[in-house]
Amino acid sequence: MQLLTVGSVAFDAIQTPFGKSDKIIGGAGTYITLAASFFNQNQGLVSVVGEDFPSKTLQIMKSRGIDITGIQIPKGGKTFFWSGRYHNDMNSRDTLTTELNVLETFDPVVPEHFKNAPFLMLGNLSPDVQRKVVHQMDQRPALIAMDTMNFWMDIAMEELHQTLKVVDLLIINDEEARQLSHQYSLKTAAAKIMELGPKSLIIKKGEHGALLFHEGSMFAAPAFPLDEVFDPTGAGDSFAGGFMGYLSCCGDLSFNSLKIALIAGSAVASFCVEKFGTQRLEEIAIEDIHERMSVLHQLTHFELSAYGAV
């Protein structure tokens, strides 16, 4: 089934304790669609790049089943550029440069042939831009998921609340969940957040995995245990992309299907962080992802029935 994503396509320059990247391709929209493409080759991306953006990269997207007619290229525009440096623990980072460029005036336009897409993923963008996309759909999608970040909670909480009201699923990290809910306990935070609109919530916890809250039920997915995280950039977006890719491919919105989608997202994200940028996602195949999904299953599987008393 069709999956439509709105999200940034960008240039990134990244510094980690392990090294420094050149100016490479990044952006939420890039990571989400690339990650989803392992499961679904019927995708559209709504975004904006500058004339400096390599057409080769757009061609690679196309070759992976990503429709790029929704990517605007304004005359004379320059692509969004972000550069940042990760601290030694890889859990925090400093932004060194943010040049919004074409993203500053981005007015998303959903192509006609995606206005009935049953799956819609709103990557991290201003809540107003996210809502504009929802309003352009001819038919209410079966699932609308969104990402956001603390930045929007700081400067656009009211707009964020408006957008939360029109989505089904919010995907954020633990720090953001605490900021949005003013609660420390993630279980209590989840209850507060779901009162704002979304009937499902995923809280990402980095190396500690992710939690899914859905209609009164809860699921804890582990993170794939890695010897080393080389570059965390794009991990959250790859997770969301793997999740939405799996869901939109299987088309099943049951709790068990959401669980497997979480495991799929976790597996894809674990590859993303092994090299700079999208490099690792461009190298792997669906079989590699399936293998890690099996490892994640073994990692948490146990049989209580072996214990008579339970």
Next chain:
Amino acid sequence: MQLLTVGSVAFDAIQTPFGKSDKIIGGAGTYITLAASFFNQNQGLVSVVGEDFPSKTLQIMKSRGIDITGIQIPKGGKTFFWSGRYHNDMNSRDTLTTELNVLETFDPVVPEHFKNAPFLMLGNLSPDVQRKVVHQMDQRPALIAMDTMNFWMDIAMEELHQTLKVVDLLIINDEEARQLSHQYSLKTAAAKIMELGPKSLIIKKGEHGALLFHEGSMFAAPAFPLDEVFDPTGAGDSFAGGFMGYLSCCGDLSFNSLKIALIAGSAVASFCVEKFGTQRLEEIAIEDIHERMSVLHQLTHFELSAYGAV
């Protein structure tokens, strides 16, 4: 099967954002044996208290199947006293008072009738005291587990290394694992630590659950999702006690049995933090623990077979 524990029995005074306790009963040995008593009523505790320690508490221990003949009561001695204050996030705390008292000169003596115990738990004490207990055993236990803390890594690393060589299982938290291994990734840390002696390792991650490393395999147990943590004191010891209690009761050292023991420890610890001190552990029954073990199973259970391609 017999489970022998060595660990402190203490008075604690605790401050959390929710309130302040009186001078209550605490200590690693207390929490471990109390937690284990749900699964095993054939336990011994080697410890030391002062003449100020209430005999009523010792009688409660006895009534739960804990042999207290190994608890010394030196004449004129005062019981170990600790007081501390938790920060708002409950993940860190300041020690306000530490009065070692009788613990300062504690020379553990294993009662004759526990010298063949097949399960031995070394609670957090100086590595030298822990090793003294191991050396008093007539027969090498089937499983020797130990706890330790960063304090001993700071002041007695050499002695700690000696003790690590004679145990099978080390139970520590993530911060301690990183300090002991000088590695950030917990997977890499585990490999380094197991080179020091223990063939099994449990890394506790508080609200994020615990990891078990055992003979090249790995298992991730979730923490029971609570609305609120009221008092984290004793959570780690309750976890270890629940784990060892289950294992020593079933007597099976297979990987699946270790997994269930981890879930048992996780369930017991989740009760411990709901009230001050040992209060909650004294209220609950084994059925309550079984119920949370089932919830923990549901929390992580998923079927990949529903997904054709895996």
